Amino acid sequence: MSDPHAELGQFIPLHYHYNMLNDNARMRGFKAAIDHTVRPGARVLELGGGTGVLSYFAARKAAKVWCVERNPELARAAREILALNPHGHKVEVIEADAFDYLPPEPVDVVICEMIHVAMLREKQIQIITAFKERYLKKFGGPLPLFVPEALIQAVQAVEQSFDFEGYHAPTYLFQDPGVMQSKTEELAAPAVYQMLAYDETLPAVCTWKGTMPITQSGTLNALRFITKNILAIVVGKQQTIDWHSQYLIVPLPQALHVRAGDQIQLRFSYEAGASFAALSEGLQLSHFRTASPVTPISRPPAPHAARSEQRASAAQTL
Ligand SMILES: C[S@@+](CC[C@H](N)C(=O)[O-])C[C@H]1O[C@@H](n2cnc3c(N)ncnc32)[C@H](O)[C@@H]1O
Known part of the structure; x- marks a missing residue:
């Protein structure tokens, strides 16, 4: 993807991720939603995992979480931070482009937070659209549940x-x-x-x-x-x-x-x-x-x- 418009919003520096971790409303909301949506033993995919925090929330109940992150610095940080937390071993961090990646087996829940206000800059809509198309082709229906849902x-x-x-x-x-x-x-x-x-x-x-x-x-x-x-x-x-x-x-x-x-x-x-x-x-x-x-x-x-x-x-x- 060399088109600068396509790249827009897909690189978020590591220090900004610490601000996101510090955003209590964001953390509490996602923790509650993931806790509500992920059933015990579920298989979960996270697209754009950053520091791995949302994958960690999922891993508290899930059997397995695939956490896809394109930025190598963040993929490294996520592996290190997840290793400090219980259930972190259930999260597999994959350094890959979410536009290409599909998990090896069907999943119950997909978490994707590539959201910027007004849906500007970040590619949430394109990533989820592309994911659904490829997922249905590979696994057939039904689609997993999405966090966020709407x-x-x-x-x-x-x-x-x-x-x-x-x-x-x-x-x-x-x-x-x-x-x-x-x-x-x-x-x-x-x-x-x-x-x-x-x-x-x-x-x-x-x-x-x-x-x-x-x-x-x-x-x-x-x-x-x-x-x-x-x-x-x-x-x-x-x-x-x-x-x-x-x-x-x-x-x-x-x-x-x-x-x-x-x-x-x-x-x-x-x-x-x-x-x-x-x-x-x-x-x-x-x-x-x-x-x-x-x-x-x-x-x-x-x-x-x-x-x-x-x-x-x-x-x-x-
Ligand atoms: C807003 S951050 C959210 C990070 C984390 N999920 C959280 O909630 O703290 C979006 C993340 O998506 C990653 N990302 C953006 N485009 C991506 C792509 N095409 N493939 C994989 N990861 C991507 C960014 O590097 C960033 O870490």
Whole structure:
């Protein structure tokens, strides 16, 4: 794979893996989901094993785990760290490309966490699509269970401060979903633009054309992308085990003053695994002004202004 676009997001340095281990919400969610999904004695495959932590969670119940990792430094680290842990001997770390690898026998569960917010950069969708095709060809059905099982993506209009101690930098930003964001004003409720289940046919493209009602007046200068991973569905209890990727703030090239009651029409389309730029370049936003609020009788407006305020405005395209 020499195409730099295809390589995007597939190399994550070892030190960043230590940050991922330190992310309690991620660790707790995956541990609970894997514990729920993997039955005693199961056979498990992990695609993109990193430090081996998710394979370790699986090995606590599984009979055998195949852990595929392409980065040699990480494959080495995973072997070393797994050897420090109980059940680590049940995990076989294989240095290979998940686009090519298939386990020697059918598996009950596949774990794959190659997820970046908005499904940008990392190749989760392509890897799982390719895996299912090759797996069914080699072993026939049924497909194994997937962890995560499903994905929900949403987008939200926001007013974002891009001021950093007086330095104005309208850049992409990440936000911890569990922390109140004092520099972000929500101007609309999140609008869901994608829902998928990994055992179904997966779309190669993340796309949406929809309308977002503005609920709070402000300066719309950014969009917040929200990626909720359904790690496991607890059948019978109507519960899910979830993990939110970090939110992504995408600055807009031009700010818009919006009022509660206005409508924003948004359109975008990008390939799963594409760059941030691909998302930004494909964004189209139109603004529909609401009719003005009823004017009090005691202060009649000039007929001109009243007419223009009561007219729904034409779309403004960014
Ligand atoms: C987001 S990390 C997750 C690591 C680990 N599963 C965890 O949860 O901590 C994704 C991992 O997938 C690996 N990876 C990316 N593309 C791959 C490929 N084509 N084949 C095998 N591993 C790959 C990366 O090197 C990285 O270790």
